[in-house]
Amino acid sequence: MKVLRYLARNPVSLFGVVILLAFVLIAVFAPVLAPPQSFQLSPYDTPRAGFLATPQPPSPEAAFGTTQGQYDIFYGVVWGTRTAFKIGLGVVAISVLIGTVVGAVAAYYGGVVEEVLMRIVDVFMAVPFLIAAMVLTALLGKGIVPITIALTTFGWMSYARIVRSEILRIREMDYIHAARSYGASDLRLIVLHILPNAMFPVLVLATMATGSMVLSASALSFLGVGTEEGYADWGQFIAYSRNWIVGQPGNPFQFWYTLAFPGAAVFLFVLSWNLVGDALRDMLDPRHSH
């Protein structure tokens, strides 16, 4: 109820929720929207209409046109939605898990354990994120799993920091002292009383990070270490458009569709997660609800 009232008052947030739901629907109904053909080994292999090098404009056969090498852009954008959800939610879920464990252990044990763990966090923070992820993906090979591993390896630290500082803050609150006074064990305190309250800021961060992780994953594909050739992945399709930015003389926008459709997909996806994250923060943190 509170959520609905908030959305009614904030049309921009509502817009974010609507786009996000639209993407969920596209991902769920991908087999209906862009049915894979029977000879395809995997639905994520984008079908191609021939091997012509030059992209072809939108036509009845290919609603969004085709890329270089004739990959169907509409198919790539639709199935790319699934790829985006898989990578975004996968990376964030694993990162939150690792970060929560590290942050909770550091806050719980304190002393040397905390010092060591937080210094490890510092070291990972000093790593150039995109370059490190590129190296790891290049080592592990192409595909979604290597991308997820790489982005998680270098992306869990902020959750550890937040969880730790939230636990330290909440631990000193009155209701915790009360719970301790009637004999709750430390573990019970952490898991049942402290962590649930510490998760709100994590939730906000995770929501916003889902969009930005998809951005990073697409960037990996764009830089040439992401997914395999022809895999339904927005970054890959944007990478294809790069060679066709300059049209023929007299027709500079000749290949507009190669960039416009996959570009709009990434943009709207990230935008929707950011708007939803923003709304969550407003709702959970009274200080921001002006």
Next chain:
Amino acid sequence: MLNYALRRLMMLPIVLFALSLMIFALQMSLSPTQRLAAYAPSPDYLKGGQESIRRMIEQYGLNDPFYIQYGRWIGGILTGNLGWSETARQPVSTALMSLFPATLELVVLAFVPCLLLAVFLGSRAGIYLNRWPDHVIRIFTILGWSFPVYVFGLLMLLIFYSALDWFPPGRLSQWAQTVVSSSDFVRYTGANTVDALLNGNLAIFGDALRHLAAPVITLTYVNVASMTRVMRTSMLETLRQDYVRTARAKGLPRRVVELRHARRNALLPLATIAGMELAVMMGGVVITETIFDYAGLGQFAAKTAANLDFPAVLGFGLYFAVVLVLMNLIVDLIYPLLDPRVKTQ
């Protein structure tokens, strides 16, 4: 304060050590044969068949235990030898140093307008909360915040290069490159705009700016968003404080209170964020440089990462960590200047 700065600086060797260990461990996951490529003086050496490859692996000790190989490697680095970059075909330190001015030039040109815009837009949005300037600025920042750099960059190319032919990619035009490489042109700094001015060559200066324009616009737009948001939030919190109300109550004009009393204090959180953004940008604007074919640290780092050119990746990683730690330190040291209360703590 000095004590604090020293403690922060002492973290640096620890971070660098851990980083080198991490990158070396990644490198060790390659087979000795793959790692051999970095040592081969020329590709012909690897064509000598199994026997010569085995001999070279032996010669360079690529089958030794981890800690021996690491010790040998770190020993070289401690003597200032960062190794050879296969990608750049020159020593890593030479490559990094020759590319650094290019990135610095780009980052400075983008960061300054970015900071000014963020202060201007953020404080305006805070002052006009929930009125149209606020709405326009919020939409502008949310769009910029969600825009993938590579999509925005490609759009810039499409409009300003393909359609209008104003801002070509690269760092210099062919003719300008010829002039710059000639012996008459003195390379004082390595940054094209500065060198052009020092040599009194305005044509080169103009050409360098033409090439810088599109990446600078791209970087500014994608980075201004987060900074503007921070500035807006912080402005809102400051405007609600008692001293602001007091200043208004004693009859100071609204403008004076907003711009002189409130905005100054609202700058504090922005300093932290701006410092971090600057550090990240200095660490190589990977995608922007790649899109605009701008030969700087970011483009170089991306190439070396994709090629698994480990000596270069490590060199870049060390550089990045140093920049990050130093930048955080500088922000911490600037803080007391912005807020005298910090000093007493």
